[in-house]
Amino acid sequence: MAEVGIILGSISDKEIGKKCVETLKKLGIDYKVTVASAHRTPERVKSIVKEYEKNGVKVFIGIAGLSAALPGVIASLTAKPVIGVPTDAALDGLDALLSMSQMPSGVPVAAVGVNNGKNAALLAAEIIGVSDSKVEEKIKEYRNELAVKTESSAKTLEKL
Numbered sequence: 001m002a003e004v005g006i007i008l009g010s011i012s013d014k015e016i017g018k019k020c021v022e023t024l025k026k027l028g029i030d031y032k033v034t035v036a037s038a039h040r041t042p043e044r045v046k047s048i049v050k051e052y053e054k055n056g057v058k059v060f061i062g063i064a065g066l067s068a069a070l071p072g073v074i075a076s077l078t079a080k081p082v083i084g085v086p087t088d089a090a091l092d093g094l095d096a097l098l099s100m101s102q103m104p105s106g107v108p109v110a111a112v113g114v115n116n117g118k119n120a121a122l123l124a125a126e127i128i129g130v131s132d133s134k135v136e137e138k139i140k141e142y143r144n145e146l147a148v149k150t151e152s153s154a155k156t157l158e159k160l
Contacts, residue, residue: 002032004124005052007045007074009037009064013087016063019117020085027125027138032057038069045070049077059124062109063117065089068096071109081127083120084111 004024008017017033024031032052036044052060060078062071063085071084086096093114100111112119122139129136 001056002030002052003056003058003128004029004031004061004121005048005057005059006031006033006061006063007048007070008033008035009062009068009070011035012089013063013065016085016087016115016117020061020063020121023118023121024125027121027135027142029121029125029128029135036070038064038073039067042073045073046077049074053078053080059083059127061085061117061120061124063087063120065093065096068099071100071111072103072107075103075107075109081124082109083123084109085117085120086111086114088114 006017006020008014021031021033034048036048038045049060058080060074060080060082062074062082064070065087066089068084068086071082075082084100086093086100089096097111097114100109103109110123112123125135125139129139
């Protein structure tokens with residue numbers, strides 16, 4: 001059963017989607033990925049959100065650039081958490097980031113950094129980890145790995 005539903009606004013967002021998938025796999029979280037455009041295929045977006053909800057998705061990730069409406073449209077169709085990943089399709093992604101972070105009151109979208117599919121997957125895992133201790137433990141292990149790498153880098157730098 002997929003716990004995270006990832007919707008790419010365009011196939012050109014595939015590399016960012018791969019970062020989400022790699023991270024979710026590492027954490028042992030099931031996911032489902034598809035492509036649907038908020039503007040070109042709005043009915044498809046709506047049916048995907050409903051299908052994913054019916055099949056147990058707990059968190060949505062919407063990856064989009066340019067007008068970056070996809071995460072907001074997803075949020076308008078579900079009460080589940082939605083994480084937006086802005087892409088650098090224009091203006092270095094600033095337009096997309098602002099679009100996602102400036103949602104109207106009552107329809108929030110959590111936005112991560114431009115092109116940062118990995119952080120979107122980690123945030124989705126943290127949300128799931130609130131009620132799943134196995135996922136929470138995997139997040140803690142991941143964070144510990146980061147700390148070890150950072151300490152190792154610091155020691156290497158001190159030798160210069």
